[in-house]
Amino acid sequence: MNRDIGVVPADGTGQWKPLIQTPAVEVQATISRDSRWIAYMSNETASSEVYVQRFPGLGDRQLVSVGGGVMPTWSQDGRTLYYLRGGPPREIMRAAVEPTPDGGLRISPPEKMADWTFYDFQFSQRYYDVTADGRLLVIGRPNETPTAQRQIHVVTNWFEELKRLVPAK
Numbered sequence: 601m602n603r604d605i606g607v608v609p610a611d612g613t614g615q616w617k618p619l620i621q622t623p624a625v626e627v628q629a630t631i632s633r634d635s636r637w638i639a640y641m642s643n644e645t646a647s648s649e650v651y652v653q654r655f656p657g658l659g660d661r662q663l664v665s666v667g668g669g670v671m672p673t674w675s676q677d678g679r680t681l682y683y684l685r686g687g688p689p690r691e692i693m694r695a696a697v698e699p700t701p702d703g704g705l706r707i708s709p710p711e712k713m714a715d716w717t718f719y720d721f722q723f724s725q726r727y728y729d730v731t732a733d734g735r736l737l738v739i740g741r742p743n744e745t746p747t748a749q750r751q752i753h754v755v756t757n758w759f760e761e762l763k764r765l766v767p768a769k
Contacts (some may be wrong), residue, residue: 605629605640606658620658628671631655636706637697639664639672639681650683652697652705660704664695669710677683682713691715 604621607615624644631638632653638655641648650669653661664672669683678697685691692715696708 603627605638619656628676630672632674633676634678637678639674639683641670641672648686650681652681652707662705662707664707664710665693669693681707683710685710708752 603625604618605626606616606618606621608616610628613719619638620629620642622642623713624642626640626642629638629640632655637652637656638658639650639652642651646668647668649663650665650672651661652664653659664681665683665685668686670686672681672683674681680694681697682692682694685693692713692714693710695710698706699713700706
């Protein structure tokens with residue numbers, strides 16, 4: 601099954617329309633803070649890689665990741681693009697992003713920010729974000745097992761049980 605990136609009007613007046621649609625899988629789209637660029641993962645090569653291109657009018661596509669990449673996210677100021685590089689070992693990578701005088705982007709070679717040692721992840725969603733000052737990663741932790749069942753315990757007559765356990769003097 602191919603997956604593509606599309607757009608939907610935020611006011612709810614329209615339907616999904618394809619934006620990036622190829623025979624490859626394109627997922628995990630994230631828009632830059634100035635809404636001029638879109639970063640996403642595509643598997644059109646032998647591995648999953650992170651790309652950036654203009655938004656909403658596409659063009660000027662550039663490869664960001666080296667050696668694979670998934671789950672891109674922009675820094676608050678739009679000057680850094682983060683992503684996870686697969687492995688093992690897995691790593692959190694970052695690449696500086698600088699606007700050029702002609703309206704394009706100059707992307708620096710990515711550098712390792714940290715090891716991803718928190719847990720194994722699925723590629724369908726992003727489990728991290730970056731604080732506004734770029735100093736901290738906020739890491740979400742999914743359930744240990746995807747099929748974990750949640751239980752709800754209903755206690756009836758709890759007040760009587762409380763009286764029995766803690767008698768009033």
